[in-house]
Amino acid sequence: MNKEEAAKFLDVSVRTLQRLTADGIFKTITSGKKGAVVYDRDELRQWRDMPEDERQKVREEAAARKGGTSLSPMTVMTENRVMTRNVGVTVTRDNLREHAALVGGILEYMPPPVPLHEKLRLTIDEAVRYSGLSKGEIEGAIKSKKLKAEKRGPRRSWIIKREDLLAYNKKH
Numbered sequence: 001m002n003k004e005e006a007a008k009f010l011d012v013s014v015r016t017l018q019r020l021t022a023d024g025i026f027k028t029i030t031s032g033k034k035g036a037v038v039y040d041r042d043e044l045r046q047w048r049d050m051p052e053d054e055r056q057k058v059r060e061e062a063a064a065r066k067g068g069t070s071l072s073p074m075t076v077m078t079e080n081r082v083m084t085r086n087v088g089v090t091v092t093r094d095n096l097r098e099h100a101a102l103v104g105g106i107l108e109y110m111p112p113p114v115p116l117h118e119k120l121r122l123t124i125d126e127a128v129r130y131s132g133l134s135k136g137e138i139e140g141a142i143k144s145k146k147l148k149a150e151k152r153g154p155r156r157s158w159i160i161k162r163e164d165l166l167a168y169n170k171k172h
Contacts, residue, residue, distance in 0.1 A: 001044070002040065009041075025062050121159045124139065
């Protein structure tokens, strides 16, 4: 079966199937003139029917063979939490030291968040919390150029200077 069929059979994404294959959990067969990748149905069925704790052991063994860890590193850092994939825990500031080993020891230190009232620049969501204005009102003020803001960062998010927000809030 091809990778799309195999992913559907396992009820995972194609990317997850590719990651499991790269980790050595599944063997592929190249077939045809174009070299299409094919998966063995029996091997997939065995994996699908395996209990989750056994699957985790297989993942850990595969990661050990590769010289790494089966646990993904930190993926998202919010104001007070670090979300991790494939770990099964949420690492917070309170339990950071306890779970640092789970995520490969890369979480040695997370600086404390800057309190909202001390930030010089705010995102739109932070401006909403800081000012009490609605998100629509802030976005409308930016569009109508009544509130100065600039797009920054890789996601091109609106950034508003706190002093500009305070000045706008006094006028309106």
